[in-house]
Amino acid sequence: MATNTVTDEPPELAMTRRDALKLAGLGIGSVAGLGLGVGGLRAATNGAFSAGAGDPYGLWHDWTSMSGVERVVAGGVLACNPHNTQPWRIAVDGDTIDVHSDPSRRMPLNDAGGREHFAGLGCAVENMVIAAGPAGFTAKATLFPDGTASDHVARIVLSDGGDGQDRDLAAAIPHRHTNRGPYTSAPVDLSGFTEQSSRVNGASMLWITDKAVREQLGRLYVEATEAITADTAQSTEAFTWFRSSRSSIDKHRDGLTLDGQGLGGLTLFAAKLLPAQSRKDGDAYWVKATREVHTATATAYGVITVDDVAERTAQVNGGRLLARMHLTATTLGLGLHHMNQITERIDRDHAAGNPDVFSARWAALLGRPASTGLLSFRIGHPERTPGLSPRRSLDDVVTG
Template structure:
């Protein structure tokens, strides 16, 4: 094994990449590639895995890669490695999103504590029995701000307007050319595939009263206690001051930090991107959140229903297939 200047060998860096791939991504496409060298790791976007119809402006891809970048930082902290991150280091290589360099020095204890959540976090698409308390939301918002984004909880009548925007996106997006083909491709993967959204990660169909914004994917086999709605989870919008590629990448980093911290606190989470993939509903999300900045992703946070069981682990590609 080759050791770095900080004593972290390349095998350990590759293991950190493996844990980083547990990050959430749009349709579990895992749209990233990595280069591991002594003392550094490069993150690259995999443009071949961009969902052209679902994600026409590439927002979802960059947010997904940003989440993997934050997972990587936490994974390194978990093995006692400090790190620095240079985002978009080479303007001539648009797909080279970041270079993470291992440095000497102590890591933040809190980051080390989040290390245990990397393999525990799941996207729980079932309805929640209760939302997140205000104290937790404030703590999660502080984490988002530390990474260059804001987390805005939407409540009251604004929450009703936000749900209507989510439902309208769920109704309108299937009419976009190519959208249903992409959805089918990533929810009905070929045998042995290590990506996509399996039926075991999607709730069964409930009786009446289902909420459309909770039903992006075809009916699955994940058991739940009640119908898919109404949902009592807290709806939050992750926003950034700008809307360029760096803003979207940093939003993904903030999303990952929030999801890991919420998991550590015992709460279920689920990212919601559908309303931000259509221009008409994206502006309504911004208005409902009262946000001055730009919405990059929605998060649902809450207490899962009792006696409905855990969400199974979703598949991930082998690291050997992701390395340059």
């Protein structure tokens, strides 16, 4: 199990993203030259020559060759989940799969209400339900069989007799990755999401496509990002989940990495040559990227809505719908990037007893109470192929 120690400076080598952007302006020959000597050592240490390869990425490559219950469970471990905390513990007994919350993987400052943690668990549950049919099973999922106060989030019972209803979504499981890079200006046809939008009870999709509203929402995302980075405790907690060197990726097999930041190939390679970034440099890059890339190139925003964002079953159901949305985007060749800064600040301010400066504006943009907007993301036609995220192995998370 990964243990996260809060420190302002990580012990492993990393990059200064601001310098990486400068280095990208050098010629290819200049950057290649940096790959020699100390630069080459840093590049190797930071995984410049091994991105997406090795044990932390094995499950992405091995999933299609798996079968039976193992294939279903592995589909859950490959599910999208905020911050890539992988918040699950899974127990398997024959054809029964029990999904439990792992409290050690909570982010109490960035996810004060637990909505992202339990939504991530919902993503895993739904991925397993989706994987079950093409694997030859019918899956029945029961949420919180021991009550919502329990960490026992779901029980999935498999029986023989699968169908092909979710075959396309299941096939997308090993190809689904969060795309944080720029999107093109081409419009997105959202009709391909209609069928999946109604497949989960207790959660609905709200699409924001109007240009004026998108621009207002974009400004609110930037403001929320600035608020998170100005909150030292919240920023520091998030930074502990950034895996900046290959040794850190191999050790933890979770969290966010350079390969998942949507950088261009030359910029990414240059970034891996550089000395360790500070938390403040990372925050500055995040704000800049949110303003100049993420919100500037979002063709549309999607918001998962529920009756009450604080209710555990609603959080899990919202995650189940999010899993379907992300897999559908993958089948359509679209990029999807989870963006929850606004709701993270709402929950953080409530928990800390601070004035709530985001809920009213969030509600105005949604056209409904802030207490119904659970999770959000941007979507569009990606300019770049996203990198793989590290994943813990089945041996790390499964018992029985």
